[in-house]
Amino acid sequence: MEKxxxxxxxxxFEESAYTQNGVEYWLARDLQKLLDYMExxxxxxxxxxxxxxCLNSRQNISDHFVDVNKMVKLxxxxxxxxxxxxxxxxxxxxxxxNGDSRKEQIAFAQxxxxxxxxxxxxxxxxxxxxxxxxxxxxxxxTETELSGxxxxxxxxxxxxxxxxxxxxxxxxxxxxxxxxxKKLGVPEKRPLADFLPTxxxxxxxxxxxxxxxxxxxxxxxxxxxITGEHIRNNKDVRELLGKSNIKPEALPPEEDIKKLQRxxxxxxxxxxxxxxxxxxxxxxxxx
Numbered sequence: 001m002e003k004x005x006x007x008x009x010x011x012x013f014e015e016s017a018y019t020q021n022g023v024e025y026w027l028a029r030d031l032q033k034l035l036d037y038m039e040x041x042x043x044x045x046x047x048x049x050x051x052x053x054c055l056n057s058r059q060n061i062s063d064h065f066v067d068v069n070k071m072v073k074l075x076x077x078x079x080x081x082x083x084x085x086x087x088x089x090x091x092x093x094x095x096x097x098n099g100d101s102r103k104e105q106i107a108f109a110q111x112x113x114x115x116x117x118x119x120x121x122x123x124x125x126x127x128x129x130x131x132x133x134x135x136x137x138x139x140x141x142t143e144t145e146l147s148g149x150x151x152x153x154x155x156x157x158x159x160x161x162x163x164x165x166x167x168x169x170x171x172x173x174x175x176x177x178x179x180x181x182k183k184l185g186v187p188e189k190r191p192l193a194d195f196l197p198t199x200x201x202x203x204x205x206x207x208x209x210x211x212x213x214x215x216x217x218x219x220x221x222x223x224x225x226i227t228g229e230h231i232r233n234n235k236d237v238r239e240l241l242g243k244s245n246i247k248p249e250a251l252p253p254e255e256d257i258k259k260l261q262r263x264x265x266x267x268x269x270x271x272x273x274x275x276x277x278x279x280x281x282x283x284x285x286x287x
Contacts, residue, residue, distance in 0.1 A: 013112055026092050028085035029070075035096070036105045047085060050094035064091035089113060129260055132198040136257050139193055139205040146212045150226050153215065159223040163230050167207060168192070170234035171200075172249040184253040194257040200248045203241060207233040 016030050028047060029040070037043040047065070054061050066086040087095070093113035099106040147160050155163065168177040175183065177192055186195045193201055210233040211226070220226050241248060 013109070024089060026087045028087055029082070031087065031092060031095065034105060035099055035109060036103050046095055046099050049098040050091060053094045053098060054091065059090070064088040064094075128198070132201065132254065133257065133260055135198050135201040135205065136193060139201050139208070142205050142208045142212070146208050146215075149212050149215055150223075153221045153226065155223045155226060163223065163227045166227055167204075167211075167230045167234045170231045171203060171207065171238050173238065173247065175249050180249065183249070186253065190256075195253045197251050197254050199241075199246065200251060203237045203248060204234075207237045210236075
């Protein structure tokens with residue numbers, strides 16, 4: 001396929017997309033023309049194959065194919081209602097995969113939507129990683145604040161370590177911090193939270209926040225009283241997770257948060273470097 005054709009097709013496909021509530025979609029009637037199908041009835045057969053493929057991939061068809069109606073003008077000036085389908089990027093990808101690959105437009109669409117779908121997956125993955133990193137940083141801040149509060153109320157560093165360990169014992173259904181490290185394969189000298197999934201990190205953060213709040217509100221003092229408060233809060237958070245059938249001790253470990261930080265920092269440096277090169281190039285072009 002010639003470069004000029006690829007550029008034109010890419011522009012046409014991009015301009016044919018709509019956005020609603022932040023969700024990108026295409027209309028089947030538009031896609032029919034883009035994929036060089038002359039008759040709607042033939043294109044409907046391809047859509048049905050794509051629906052079946054969607055079902056086989058264990059996706060909800062209604063999440064990707066939404067039947068709609070729209071009014072079109074006739075030659076006489078009157079209007080009539082016709083069927084159409086709102087399609088997500090993934091639905092378009094499945095349609096392209098089930099289309100006539102001898103068509104140049106189909107060959108382009110197969111690659112175009114595959115790449116676009118992968119871009120979306122990578123974006124979602126990155127957002128999830130950043131969310132986990134932020135949750136871990138928030139937990140560190142919350143525990144630092146809690147440490148300061150309990151220190152003022154008679155709990156030293158060793159006492160705070162015991163308090164956190166007993167909180168973990170309550171949150172993880174009887175597993176101590178050390179036992180959870182062994183269970184998840186976490187190095188003994190590394191914080192357990194660095195290897196926990198986002199939901200568990202946020203659970204620990206919520207329990208610690210409540211402990212800080214109630215310690216100040218109820219003027220709790222001494223290791224025993226504050227530890228008892230922390231245990232209760234972790235049990236309450238565990239019970240809340242249990243209502244959604246989530247058991248923190250049963251969740252698999254995530255990638256080391258330190259490795260994730262290095263990866264994101266490296267990516268940020270690359271983006272900054274590329275932006276600088278582009279700016280320098282644009283500056284030379286204007287001279």
